[in-house]
Amino acid sequence: MNTEAVSAHLARRAAVIGWPLGHSISPAFQQAAFDAVGLPVTYRAVPVAPDGLEAFVASLKHPTDNGPEWLGVNVTIPHKQAVANLVDDVTEEAQQIGAVNTVICTNGRLIGHNTDAIGFLRAMLDRDIDPVGMSAIVLGAGGAARAVAVGLLRHGVTELAIANRSPERAESLCWTLQDKFPRVAVKPLPLDAGVLRTRLAKATLLVNTTSVGMRGGPDPDGSPVPVDALSERHIVYDLVYNPQITPLLAGALAVRASVVEGLPMLVHQGAASFAQWTAVNPPLDVMFAAARRAIGLVS
Ligand code: NAP
DSSP: OOHHHHHHOOOEEEEEEESSOOSOSHHHHHHHHHHHHTOOEEEEEEEOOGGGHHHHHHHHHSOSSSOOEEEEEEEOTTOTTGGGGTSSEEOHHHHHHTOOSEEEEETTEEEEEOOHHHHHHHHHHHTTOOOTTOEEEEEOOSHHHHHHHHHHHHTTOSEEEEEESSHHHHHHHHHHHHHHOTTSEEEEEEOOHHHHHHHHTTOSEEEEOSSTTOTTSSOTTOOSSOGGGOOTTOEEEEOOOSSSSOHHHHHHHHTTOEEEOSHHHHHHHHHHHHHHHHSSOOOHHHHHHHHHHHHHHHO
């Protein structure tokens, strides 16, 4: 952890980087957190094109613009894997997930870390939902699915199925995970209504990590599974955070299933990055309030 930044009270900067960045709400809740604990840090959204990534990461160590030193950055699509090859060290968590969502600048070194899995789990545990012993289905096989699957496998699910529109991506992710977690059965499935209906009859936890249901995404009004396959005994977690209640979650609420929305994961992964950068307890209430305000502004 970066205690140097806290004790020195020197002005620092932090950012979220991605391409295209679109409208990120990370600056709203991270800046609110720095302000609330009285740290002189400025947090911005910085679009970084893929061909500028290497130079940008180098500038985290050696700023060329006379600006303040960097505390760290959050990393989003499409840079999470590429950044792992550009930092000095990668934590075990980030190695397991195969992606970096947080860079920590400390003592002249860049450490690549990943807080997505812990953010995902904390949002569940906040609702008193513990995945230990559950049979789970993860929808999607992109970057978020990797973090979710690692979080679930580390946290004691007994069975994991990964269903994806492009079946080869689900298969490849399952092979990688099965190799790392040989004691749990990890099985690929097609994203097919009939197959998912059958599997939901025995699974408890359903996690959507596809972009289906996302405002402005490929299928904003859709649900990745038929909602009539859900029942009261299911726990349905949707990583999509805008809107807060997606068509999938609306269907789950209609049958009195337990639900977890995507916004708490977003705030918790950001809070875990904040804690790594500063060694200060993140002011969660402030961060949640700022995130909810920011989502309201973009909806
Ligand atoms: P990604 O790597 O681009 O993966 C996107 C996934 O969505 C892939 O599995 C893709 O399937 C699937 N998909 C896209 N359009 C689809 C469609 N029309 N029908 C079925 N499947 C479709 O993106 P990501 O980083 O994993 O993010 C995925 C979602 O999670 C986004 O909505 C993102 O905002 C959200 N997310 C939330 C948090 C949070 O903290 N709450 C964190 C990370 C991500 P194919 O492989 O077939 O293309």
